[in-house]
Amino acid sequence: MNFFEELTEMALNDEYLKSLIYKAETIYGQTIFNSDELNQIFNSKEYYDLLRFADILSRSKKPEARNTALKIISLLYELEGYKNDNDFKNFSESVLTKLGNFPSISIVGSNHEDNNDEEIEIDKILKSTMQQAPNSKYIFTDAQYDVFEKMKDSNHYSFSGSTSFGKSFIFEAFMNYIIDERNASDNIAILVPTRALINQVTIKLKSEIKNKKYKIVSHPKVPLLYKNEGNRFIFVFTPERLISYFSDSNNPSINYLFVDEAHKLLSDKDQRTPLLYHSLMQAKRKSVKLYFASPNIPNTEVFLRLFGNSIEESTSITESPVAQNRFFIDCIDKKAVMFSDFGKDIPLNGLKYTKNEVENLIEVVNKLGADKQNIIYCNTIEYTVKHAREFSSHLQNNSSKRIEELIALIKESVHDQYFLIECLKKGVAFHFGKIPQRIREGIESLFRSGEIRFLFCTSTLLEGVNLPAKNIFILSTKIGMNYMDEVNFWNLAGRAGRLAKDLSGNIFCARIIDQEGYWKKTKEIEKVKNKKITEIESPLMKKNDKNLYKNISNSLSGQPFTNKNLSANEKKYINMYGNILVYHDIVKSDSILRNRFFEKNKDARITLEKVTSTIKVPDYIIAQSANIRIDIQNKIFSTESTDQLPEGTDYKSCLQMLNILYDDYEWQKEESIGLNPLVKNREHLNYYAVLINSWVNSKPLKIIISNTIKYFDEHDKDLNIRANQYETFNKENATHINILINNLISDIENAIRFKIKSYVNNYILLLVERGVEVKSNWSDFLEYGTIDRFIIEIQNIGFPRHLATFLKENYPHCFQFVEGEITEFDTHKLKNEINTEKYKNEFNELSKLLEWT
Template sequence: MKWLEAMVRRALNDPYLDELTRKLEYKYAHIFLYQKDDILLTEKEFDDVLRFADILSRSDKADGRNKAYKIVSLLYDVYKDNVQFQYYANSILTKLGNFASLSIAVGNSEIVDTIETALEKQIKKTYQKVPFNDLVFTDPQYKLFEAMKDSNHYSFSGPTSFGKSFIMDAFIQYIITERHGIDNIVILVPTRALINQVTARLKKTITNKNYKVLAHPVVPMIYRNRMLKYVFVFTPERLISYLGEKENPVINYMFVDEAHKIIAEKDSRSPLYYHAILLAERKSIKLYFASPNIPNAHVFLQLFEKSIDEQMIIKESPVAQNRFFIDYVEGKGRMFTETGEDIIFQDLGKKEQDYVGKLLRKLGKNCKNIVYCNTVADTIDFALKFSKGLPEQNDARIDSLIELIKSYIHKDYFLIDCLKKGVAFHFGRLPQRIRERIERLFEEKVIDYMFCTSTLLEGVNLPAKNIFIFSNAIGNSKFSDVDFWNLAGRAGRLSKELSGNIICVRIEDKKNRWDNPNKDLEVVRNKKIEAVKPLVINGQKNFYTNLDYSLRNKDFTRANYSQTEKEVWDHYANIVFSHQASKTDSILMSNFLRKNADGKKLLERMEKENHIPLYILEQCSNIKVIYQNKVWEKIKESESAFPNEITTQTCLEVLEKMYDYYNWGEEESKGRNPMVKQRTRLQYFAVLMYSWMKSTPLNMMIIYIINYYKRKGEIWDRNEMVIFNPNDRNQINLIINNLISDIDNVLRFKIKNYFLNYYLIVSEKVGKQNAGANWAEYVEYGTTDDIIIELQNIGLPRHLSMMIKDDYIDFLTFEDGMLVDLNARELIENIDCKKYKNEIEELKEMIL
């Protein structure tokens, strides 16, 4: 209907609509910032703006539909009880297919539908019903779902609030049902932090009893014997490990969540993502990519040489967002409007005592608030300072979490101080067990304020009414437009509210704290996201030259590249060589050969000199080929990989060997958070590794490391070595956060990868039967006990696996040393509720 779209275009270009929209935004800003409803609409203006919204909602393009929704959201707070507003909101939101927002906007009012609205509502509720539940897709969600059903691979992007996970879960249910449960499926997530969240969600949504949700790259015997099918939730390294085992069940479909991580230039894990997906693609696994806000979503299909036609860019958002900037340095604020003309407020941003706390309390009252602070130190500092100005909470759920933190971590952990006031902090170093409890309390609105780092950018599903952004950087790097809108897009929760607020706050004149407002605020003002340009495809920044230099073990084209950039080039160079060894034809390989004249001769020469089998090169793509071959040459025929006895001393001896074999003094001593700045650091990791592999509980490990620093007498704090004071809570918290980070990022990732590489090479050279124990497995699972490892493989976390093994092993059945049955109901009925109060609730959620 061209005449209708022409009418929509006329409306969008009407100066009167701009005037009305600006007045609505000015009205909203006064209510939000001052709690004053002193900007009044005339009856005519109210009637006209609703008519405009009704016209715009009939558009088939996102800009008109978004504008219609924005008008409804701006009117809602003041006019939600107005019958005329309810009548129009009912019609507009029905046309948008946004029934989640419709239930909020109209509530329980008895609006009588027009024939047109009633018919459209009935059609959409019938045809756009989500399979297997009572929810209804929005119009763009339905359009995407239908397109994916008819494809063998697909890539889509949309706003953070669009519901990408919701779509993926629905599509998985569709695959399982329509294909009669014959397929195994993978969801690929960027970090371990997301695994538990996604697995817990899938266990609730997948109703087919023939499917199990697993997160480790090992299918336990307890399930193999039952001829089940699986939905796996893997990080890239776990996917690589799974694909490397030929006996594992075949995977048919893979969903790549947060797909933009594959091409992130400033993420050292991006080559691992690329490598894992390419290995999957070579096994004919059907690929589906989901990413936030990327305007050229086809780029992921192009990267893996798929047809770029099967893609969709969703620009329509189911939640509206209002954008503010409050500047305490210049003493003013502004609202970024839909018309592009800022509304300036001169009397905002006055500095006074506890000015940040007053801002958060005023704007965040009675709603959920996320406060982005960038660094861990700033996140904890802001959370502690803010919580001091609040009264103590009297809530049994908070008290329960505090008791858990005291017993599981330490009585002096700063999170306890914050939780007492209904405040929390959230970052990657928090133990998964604690982080999940915090997220649940935040979702239930027991906690109203969450201070966080960039962990939320990894895909953690944690929306809120308000997002306060205190820093415009991740680490030392300014936000990219994708990163900013991935974070800011969490303002507003579909089915909970019609809109959210993005509040960028300049607290002081300091680097990476909105210190250059004119330039820094462009991404907020324009809402424009540039097309992404993958290094593998475009080769910018001397990408392929530096890959060549890495393979030749030469210095890169410049000396001042960041450590992350160097790690990315080294890793891609290793992948290029593995493609040479496997004769893989990839965009990476073809571009490398095209841009480096002598590249083919170099790779052929390296291949002749190489002793490492392909499966090891693919499993260990992050380790330079030159080091792997040096390890091969040093291994003696009678040598086992690791000592039979695990002590602090043998741990230190192994780490010393790894330090020399893999050149850690050069490869792992650079950047912002190096593994080993000095060789003496290995003593700390020996203590940590011994405790971890010996199944030591986290709280005891913390005590052991505190005692280690007592013996040492000094600690590295804020870029200097200082005297260690065991009574200094700041130092205790520093130890705790560093220890948890070192377990996850150093032991279970970096050191595990080196151990795995060494074990595989030794096994290949002397035979697996002579290679001895695989310490890489012990480091991954945090134990040497096969029973605890087996329990983790079926989906239980380390602490629950240790509890069951120690106190309730009678409820497990073994055959030939393998777990073949777990009597879940009797186990739970017999657990000591007083001793294991927290554990029993966790266990119920996981195995019942």
């Protein structure tokens, strides 16, 4: 142990240092709570001792010491009278330089006139040169650089870090390194958890990847326009799109695959987990190099072990580039504390509590979040909208030109009674998956710019949406109706504090609602206080697998599950792993799933042989349809008189298509149970027929909404208010209008473009394999929301549906469209001809996508 490490050990165990940090935390907490018990500030000795401690700790290699150094600097920066002090600036610059935290140096501000410290300047020069990210103006922090260097020497890698660690930045830098190092010879893919993230990631990559030989592609079909130019590709795919891409042997090979939010592989309830595992096993079979990033997972080697890779190429980063302060506010019991790692809980007063939920919400969020960027987490859409409306109703108008433009866009493209409008006028917004993507992206942009200061949201922030803030208020310990695990909680809480904008962030856990799941239990509070994340294992590898493999066997054998109380989602989860297991057995894949199934079940071989001996469906179809029971696929494939899908796309044809799927795939049994079933009964198909008829015939969202409102009104339809709770729709009820819009967006994205499309795709594959000519590609119709081949091809080259329709209707002459494919696209002509006043929103969106600005 060298001299500085010895000093570090002494400092970390020094009670005097702990008392100084504890005092700093106390002053900070009392300051932001506007407490009437404000402590005295530090005397001169205490102040300089703190700075010297920070300097010593920053020289260590221990994450605990480095985090403590940052904690000291961040607390002093927030306290009155220190941030402008020259000595503070000098010490802070030195500490941040030693931490390699260059993005934060601009926050404290350099003091070059009074700072003649050669050590700092040498450190800066060395690190800014050595740790420069490839093709970027940004410099890695020390921890980021360590991960980057290890990835360069590995054919696979897994790492985890805090939410603010910059995992995506490391991936982007590594892509640039691969491109430069290997002379742009490889194709690369990024796996994102949801379709909603594709556009965000695509736009970011276009600005970060400098080599123009690379095209960003987000659909499984590579456009002819890009093939003709001899390009290489970066694919941005969801798991289902990656599976579809691999199904076409003519597609270019993928060499590197990056998996962000990899912890989703470890869920034992999420239906998307088996599909994610299946997609990555497909990649593994094709010898794709896999790289994983996850938030806060201590045993990051778990992902490598899951796919049979050596586990040495992994690291868990506990050093954070942003410090965090943790608070618990109990409006029911009228008390608040700041949690400290350096002493007992710090009681704080200054808030005025009442018995009114809304008044407490306003007091907590408005007082503690004044003049800052604030995220307020709610566990359901209902609470998110409710709290956002109640909170904003007590604020003065605080609009801007850009906010007014977004409001106009909502009125023009969604509905003039959409509740988001009234919130936006006050500088408040809500954010969840059922908001139209175009509007959601507008909200995100306004929040990043600071024009929206209060953002109420659901767990969409856990899906990889990059929206950090100074403060995060967590009103519930649940996601929906299920409790958050440690990883998801700290992934959410980690949004507090923005690298390059904040030295620290504040986590406010607020008990405003007096119910279970809203900070009522002591164990929920302990999660925040202790900040401990235990090792987590994949359900496929757990010693205690909760009868997973037994239930997979029962699923394949048609036997009852061991637990009669399994939810519909849990049954689908097991069935999907059963389908994937059968596929692995057919193609003789050496997978953890298959190997463990044999280990866990003495009759495994007999069970699988019974199933596989009866299967007539080709393996390439099974590979694309892991979410559909194989016995049903087999039955359809073996039936001689299978119905042909209709050629037309009018309402009657849409209903005919749906009835075929309902009968042949046994939807009454397979898709009508659980909290959010695809269909309640056959009558439900009429609604989907209305929706699909508008969707596939290129109708804009506002018309689709209008048609659906008319259908619900004229037929006195029941509206799904919340899980399995219905009310008769009333078009005069603004709440009903908003719920209908939210449900409709979800049904387009999840029911039509995912579930129904997967059934249609399977049906078409089965028909084609039997030699039946399929005249209408309903799978494409549902995915792209149009029957127009031109609009489909415009989407394939990277434009969302509304822009593709706009371009086809107004500027088709900017494209060469030959035999159903785009062969040329004149972006310069489009830029010169587009009416920027008439089509301002469209021009702004095109400018981002085509990098005009």
